[in-house]
Amino acid sequence: MADSYDRPLPVRQPESDFYWERAKAHELWLRHCNACGQTYFYPRDICPHCFSRDVEWRQASGRGTLHAFGIVHRGPTPAFREHVPYVVALVDLEEGPRMPTNLVGVEPDAEHVHVGMALEVTFDDVTDEITLPKFRPAG
Amino acid sequence: MAPLSKSAAIVGVAESDEIGNVPGKSALQLHAEAAYNALEDAGLSKADVDGLFTAGYSTYDTGEYLGITPRYTDSTTVGGSSFVIHVGHAVAAIAAGMCEVALITHGQAGRSARARVERDPNLPTLQYESPYGIIGPPIAYSMAASRYMHRYGEDRTRQAFAEIAVATRKWATLNPKAMMREPLSFDDYHDSRWISYPFHLLDCCLVTDAGAAVVVTSAERARSLPKEPVWVLGAAEHHDHASISQMPDLTLTPAHVTGPAALAMAGVTHGDIDLTMIYDSFTYTVLVTLESLGYCGPGEGPDFVADQRTAPGGGFPLNTSGGGLSYTHPGMYGIFLVVEAVRQLRGEAGDRQVQNVGLSLVNGTGGALSSTGTVVLGVG
Ligand SMILES: [Zn+2]
Numbered sequence A: 001m002a003d004s005y006d007r008p009l010p011v012r013q014p015e016s017d018f019y020w021e022r023a024k025a026h027e028l029w030l031r032h033c034n035a036c037g038q039t040y041f042y043p044r045d046i047c048p049h050c051f052s053r054d055v056e057w058r059q060a061s062g063r064g065t066l067h068a069f070g071i072v073h074r075g076p077t078p079a080f081r082e083h084v085p086y087v088v089a090l091v092d093l094e095e096g097p098r099m100p101t102n103l104v105g106v107e108p109d110a111e112h113v114h115v116g117m118a119l120e121v122t123f124d125d126v127t128d129e130i131t132l133p134k135f136r137p138a139g
Numbered sequence B: 001m002a003p004l005s006k007s008a009a010i011v012g013v014a015e016s017d018e019i020g021n022v023p024g025k026s027a028l029q030l031h032a033e034a035a036y037n038a039l040e041d042a043g044l045s046k047a048d049v050d051g052l053f054t055a056g057y058s059t060y061d062t063g064e065y066l067g068i069t070p071r072y073t074d075s076t077t078v079g080g081s082s083f084v085i086h087v088g089h090a091v092a093a094i095a096a097g098m099c100e101v102a103l104i105t106h107g108q109a110g111r112s113a114r115a116r117v118e119r120d121p122n123l124p125t126l127q128y129e130s131p132y133g134i135i136g137p138p139i140a141y142s143m144a145a146s147r148y149m150h151r152y153g154e155d156r157t158r159q160a161f162a163e164i165a166v167a168t169r170k171w172a173t174l175n176p177k178a179m180m181r182e183p184l185s186f187d188d189y190h191d192s193r194w195i196s197y198p199f200h201l202l203d204c205c206l207v208t209d210a211g212a213a214v215v216v217t218s219a220e221r222a223r224s225l226p227k228e229p230v231w232v233l234g235a236a237e238h239h240d241h242a243s244i245s246q247m248p249d250l251t252l253t254p255a256h257v258t259g260p261a262a263l264a265m266a267g268v269t270h271g272d273i274d275l276t277m278i279y280d281s282f283t284y285t286v287l288v289t290l291e292s293l294g295y296c297g298p299g300e301g302p303d304f305v306a307d308q309r310t311a312p313g314g315g316f317p318l319n320t321s322g323g324g325l326s327y328t329h330p331g332m333y334g335i336f337l338v339v340e341a342v343r344q345l346r347g348e349a350g351d352r353q354v355q356n357v358g359l360s361l362v363n364g365t366g367g368a369l370s371s372t373g374t375v376v377l378g379v380g
């Protein structure tokens, strides 16, 4: 799988190395601000809400609900065209922030995908170096 | 400084020589043709231009190609709304004495460019969204539309999308420059293939080649020119995210700030507007923007556009050029909204001319519903 993976991979940044390292260990970690108490996505070293530098990493529960979705029938780039249909999703995490992902483990069809459905994280080891956190219906 | 409202006017507008499927022209050539045509429309020459405004490319690229060396330069690039925002920036720059004749140019070979532009993979959108196949406007906007449907009802939202697609096509049939001029039925809409659910193909804008340009100058200079000035009465801009996953509320665009602000600057209200031009990248963009601008309340958009109200003869003239859905959409469409509003205000819109247009509101949207620019334009 690692050799044949043809879709875009994240280019890790210094402030997100930890996020992607923990994803490889099948853990989802978020940035939390000790000054204003908010947990946010995506990782940044200065809080986007109150601009405090007093921030730390916290492990997420991995639970959330589906905020919005799309079912992609026309792949946006050639690499995605052989993988349609697939479900793109925005998930409201239990800790507060919203993150983009794929919804997997469900028929890619509007009969089976519902805003508000309970979800849990699952990890897709797409290459030896990159694991993508994805979500599936909570079991 | 004197009040900005009515301190400057749009005195020239034009498209490139051809728009639609134009494989024989580069993006910069489209900029140049549009600039040439807009200056001719204004009765001005290239030597008069001292302020240059462009999005996508830097103004030093368009300036070099056109042979313009401006003393005021603005390359604000916040997606398709940029050119509407440039109109407000031009008004401010002229009032401040930084320039007197502002030329805003656009050109994109959206369909026929010989090379594609890659986006910077260091950006958060590419790090966190692209790996999931969340790439490009149709997918981002379709997710926002799913949220709206959940919140306000799937069937009535679907009907609103169809109303908008069908009504916009009716306007396009009256515009000889429109790419899609065959009538569209409700069945055609519903039967069109899925792009990204909940979007059908006919929820999505065209991909074309096109350029356009707009000339703005001071009130004094405008009165000396051959055509009636189209006054910039109000202007406002706002953005509140870049990535769709960071949008604060998928059912409210930055127009919730720019609509009321531009109307307040102009000293008018929604009921005074005779023609509304809204960036229709997607049917959903129209629906959510009508609400965000304040024409109706949250969730009331489907009632607002019901029964072909936005079609020719329908009581609420909207996107009379045929819009991004049916006229042209080269990638960043916002400037074409301004071109059409000016033509309607001057009475130059031919078969699609709306009677007695004295005030027009134009709202451009860019990125992933990220940015908006609103201007209120008027004659007399
Ligand atoms: Zn904070």
Ligand SMILES: [Zn+2]
Residues within 6 Å of the ligand: B238, B239, B240, B253, B254, B257
């Ligand atoms: Zn806002």
